[in-house]
Amino acid sequence: MNLEVSIAGLRLKNPVMTASGTFGYGLEYAELLDLSDLGAIIVKGLSVKPAKGNPPPRIWETPCGMLNSIGLQNIGITAFVQDKLPLLRQYDTLIIVNFFGDTIDDFVQGAGMLSDASGIHALELNVSCPNKQAGWSAFGTNPAILAEVVGQVRKVTTLPLIVKLSPNVTDIVEMARVAAGAGADALSLINTLTGMAIDIETKQPRLSNVVGGLSGPAIKPVAVRMLWQVHRALPSIPLIGMGGIMTAEDAIEFLLAGASAVAIGTANFVDPQTALKVIHGIEQYLVRKHVDDVNGLVGGVIC
């Protein structure tokens, strides 16, 4: 049976990755599972300079989901490349680095630094964090700005370039088309939906940043829909599906909707073994359905 998939020129031993920001720099979970079993690890979003992130409280659980306003806290690209990457490289899995900038120049500089490092297999461009300062969201919601940032980054890197789309848009297909047109080799979707919760006792927002990103099973129907829409409109660009995947059944839904691979996010917190269980469950499903190649599922929804 074949579980191997290709995305943007990468060959993944299986279609299951861990989503950025939910698996640290990977190493934190090395004690609990064999990282080499994963299709790929997408590390926490990095920036040129280390970032402090937002003040606490930063998380709040909502019905079947969670809000986070981490605000892209990270150790910076230099520290990652020096301290984490050499350790990560020892595992037999692909390393995808999620990164962002505050300005287009920042994005370009970051992409350049990451491209110079060795042992990084692909870049995931994050234009879709709901926790940054006002105005930043334009990278992920304004088509012209999206085209600009993707195009500029494309020029400075030969690594496979994945663009991670924001779901907080009217027309996800348009954003996908723009990103693909500007040079993305693959797309990740979805990032978190912008949400908010209020403590009615103190009348204060549950997050110090007021708004945060909603993730987890609650958003899965929105994620599956967007993935299906983009796949239908742009069948040739590979998609990495994510948003609320807890089980193999959830992952298969994304594959059928058109994802070539999936990423496990919030579920890692609930159960760090989720990715492995999902890989195993996909395998069992293939056996049960007499399908001998996981690629046979991709886009297989009948409608």
Add this chain to the structure above:
Amino acid sequence: MNLEVSIAGLRLKNPVMTASGTFGYGLEYAELLDLSDLGAIIVKGLSVKPAKGNPPPRIWETPCGMLNSIGLQNIGITAFVQDKLPLLRQYDTLIIVNFFGDTIDDFVQGAGMLSDASGIHALELNVSCPNKQAGWSAFGTNPAILAEVVGQVRKVTTLPLIVKLSPNVTDIVEMARVAAGAGADALSLINTLTGMAIDIETKQPRLSNVVGGLSGPAIKPVAVRMLWQVHRALPSIPLIGMGGIMTAEDAIEFLLAGASAVAIGTANFVDPQTALKVIHGIEQYLVRKHVDDVNGLVGGVIC
């Protein structure tokens, strides 16, 4: 203690309504609760001609939410005015009629017919159903078309006009501004998020219409966020908040975020007493917090 609120010139005995499409034409629940206890009833979306809606299956439960693709099945304005309205009028509550059209002319004709009927207290213009044919969503997502439909309807009715906004947009504040500018007296938000689910055994979508509207607690964080954004940007337009309200605590979150009233949707299915429990719970909260007017909560979030 005062529970009365005013919205768009209407005086509601309390700020709790039932949301369109989740309470039928009101009468179905008359056996289970006293409709006169409600602040208002917003009836199922009506159109000039009766509409058949989408083929089954039409609903699917998702984590802490549900997808529906009813497709605005309704008995038509004429039948409603003749058969339902006379019965509904007997209750001491406000009747708000949610309506829609397939074309702008349809919207205008419907608004005209409803304005001629007696016993309707306000209209809720529905431009935000995710279950209509392709292209229809432009009413709720394209600012120019939204302005046009609201403006045209405004011309033919002197009833208070509430515009119900779609959450499937990049910039909810812009849509709110456009609707207000075109003559809306109040805004309802949010309608459902567009979602999808797939049965991995049959590989078919769970809904025959493929996509449907996601409602219930899952979407509450998105709804609270949008409501807060609109209230902050346009503090003078009254807002009716909805999306996942199950308890008084949820309702109070919306009031603090800036809603002048709330509507109970999916929760009616779970427990038809929800609206009454929410009214009671708001009362208890006011007592506990020593607030003697519910209007004192509106927009009270501290941030």
Add this chain to the structure above:
Amino acid sequence: MSRQFKAKVISNTRLNDGVFLLVLRPLSETFTPYPGQFYMIGQSGATLKDPLLKRPFSCMDYKDGLLYLLIKVRGKLTAILRDYTAGNVLELIGPLGNGFPAVGSNERLIVAAGGIGIASVLMLMKAYPQAVLFYGVRSDSDLFVDILPKRAEVYITSDDGTVGLKGSVLQMLKQYLSSATDDVKLYACGPHTMTEQLCRMFSERGRRCRVSSETSMDVLPKIDAYVSIEERMACGVATCLGCTVDTVNGYRLVCKDGPVFNVNDVILPQT
């Protein structure tokens, strides 16, 4: 008296791996259910939101103020209910729906049940002791005869032959009917495939279209056939408009216009 009430679990008996019998005592006065009616049932206490919606379950029996439900584990809620024990409290709305129409004095009542469908026809069997039951199960362990009225005339089939005759309950029913002479009222409840086949066999259209077909019933006296239809439900009380079934009279709601429909009315989806 309200159609919305809470009920306390009196007992929960595991009948096989997946099926259990739940006996409930309503905590307030309730309406008496008719055969074929159902209840919307959910967990009590709105603090937990998964599963969110209530689910429909047939009233299997109602006696001495106790409500009997026969439930098969299918997903989220049924898995939770399986683990309920005496003292747990549930929320219900019901009885709902139309139930089976009355049987005429000149008619012979024949009942067909497939698998867990037995839950919806038991009250009917008790109301009409002369009724004949055709009861099909997958296997021995899926057969629940203890719950049936003692004197009932029952014909049993199983898919694997471990109990009763091996084969389809509808084939046996057809054979039985081919020798029948008086007018028959047929009530059936079972899995989707059974309902579908039944509609094909007994509807006027079915008979017209398939005069020569193996499954058609063109030789018989008058058979007035009804099936209980399953569709996903959110409200159970005709407000969500979710539980649509297509009929010759247009879309109808399973919760309000059904769950029992005349086979002549139902238009089954093409598959």
Add this chain to the structure above:
Amino acid sequence: MSRQFKAKVISNTRLNDGVFLLVLRPLSETFTPYPGQFYMIGQSGATLKDPLLKRPFSCMDYKDGLLYLLIKVRGKLTAILRDYTAGNVLELIGPLGNGFPAVGSNERLIVAAGGIGIASVLMLMKAYPQAVLFYGVRSDSDLFVDILPKRAEVYITSDDGTVGLKGSVLQMLKQYLSSATDDVKLYACGPHTMTEQLCRMFSERGRRCRVSSETSMDVLPKIDAYVSIEERMACGVATCLGCTVDTVNGYRLVCKDGPVFNVNDVILPQT
């Protein structure tokens, strides 16, 4: 041996209206916890998604291979756990965090616990039998003395005076310390307000800023004070970056760098 494991409920004892003692038997080999460490705990079986995330609970005790948790009902998960009975299975990750640093041989250990905070200091009390405990509760019924080591030196206060001295445990502690002469190591765990006050009282900065203030402790010998900090957690293992606490060294994670922090390091939010 893994830090992720399942455990079966051996017993669940209700100690008062809102507090219960859960005894668990890990179903696989686990690491031995240090005083002050915690576990992330969630329901077993990922089919139900509300509550979604695991929650942190201190290891109250660990003996004979059994894990003891003292839990107070606060919201969704704790309400579910309260109703757990012998045989229920939970999923855990742990032991996690740094726990309390070791006590020097020339130091006197003083422990302060407020309410349910007692759960996090009990192992410490057992490890250092000479330790003195200051234990503040709201009321009589919140006091759990049976779980304490028999010979421990304990000073009790209650808000309403129903047990021990009426008043604040920190006031009593302060009074006690004002007559102390040797070096003191202070470990504390309690509600947010207590933690905060403690940081104010015992941090270098606190002492500097408030030499004249009522709550400052400027008269004492060396007091090396540590508090256990609570923050919302999603992962417990430093991957979500959710459990931030501000310190003089920048943001730190409660799950990895804590939950125990030196009072000199913590920067409390202004409120």
